[in-house]
Amino acid sequence: MIVDGFGASAPLHDEGWVISAAYRLLGTLGSGKGDPLKVSYWFPEGVSVALVHPEAHLTLHTFAERRLACLGVFSPQLLSAQEMTGAFRELFAIGRLEGQLGSHSAILSQHEESVLKYLLGERSYTDVRLDESLLEV
Numbered sequence: 495m496i497v498d499g500f501g502a503s504a505p506l507h508d509e510g511w512v513i514s515a516a517y518r519l520l521g522t523l524g525s526g527k528g529d530p531l532k533v534s535y536w537f538p539e540g541v542s543v544a545l546v547h548p549e550a551h552l553t554l555h556t557f558a559e560r561r562l563a564c565l566g567v568f569s570p571q572l573l574s575a576q577e578m579t580g581a582f583r584e585l586f587a588i589g590r591l592e593g594q595l596g597s598h599s600a601i602l603s604q605h606e607e608s609v610l611k612y613l614l615g616e617r618s619y620t621d622v623r624l625d626e627s628l629l630e631v
Contacts, residue, residue, distance in 0.1 A: 498624060499563040502590030506558035509534060512541040515585045516554045520545050522581045523552065523567060533609045533616075541565055544609050546602045557616050557624070563588065563621045567615045568601075 505511045513534055520530065530545040540556035552571035556562070563586045567578060579591055602609055622628065 495565075495567045497565045497567075497576055497577065497582055497591055497593040499565070499582060499586050499588035500555070500561065502561050502563045503587040504563070506540050506556035506561070506563065506586075509536045509541045512554060512556055514532065516545050519554070519567075519578070519581055520552050520587060522578055523550065524568060527543065531604055531606065531609060533606055533613055535610065535613065537617075542613050544613045545562060545600070546604065546609055547603070548604065551602045553595075553602040553613060553616055555620050557621065559586060560624070562624055564624070572590050573629065603624055 504515070513532065528547075530547045530551075532543070532545055534541065534543040539560075540558045541554075542556075543554045545552045550567075552568075553564075553566040555564045557564075563582075564576075565582050575593070579593060582588065583591060602612060
């Protein structure tokens with residue numbers, strides 16, 4: 495599941511806050527036992543976080559100036575999209591949501607370098623995907 499949040503008014507530059515929000519969203523998923531592998535990266539325009547369990551992972555990207563937040567949840571278990579998107583909307587004080595459900599689930603490595611590479615690639619793709627200046631009007 496990928497959900498884009500527009501008009502977010504949460505502290506999107508605050509790495510600690512975004513990491514805490516990611517853990518709260520992972521709790522909504524109710525996935526995994528034990529602590530997940532956490533990988534985060536701060537950018538001048540926002541934060542990216544990945545929380546990885548062997549069977550599921552969650553990614554979160556924020557773009558503060560554009561007031562955007564993007565949530566990715568990958569899990570083989572059935573999850574409540576309504577519950578997850580409601581928690582995401584509330585945490586980030588989001589105005590408009592757009593989402594897509596997928597039928598595939600990527601299983602990420604438990605190696606920090608591999609997860610960071612995935613996270614940075616996903617952020618670049620998300621940045622371009624949500625850049626409205628690239629669209630013809």
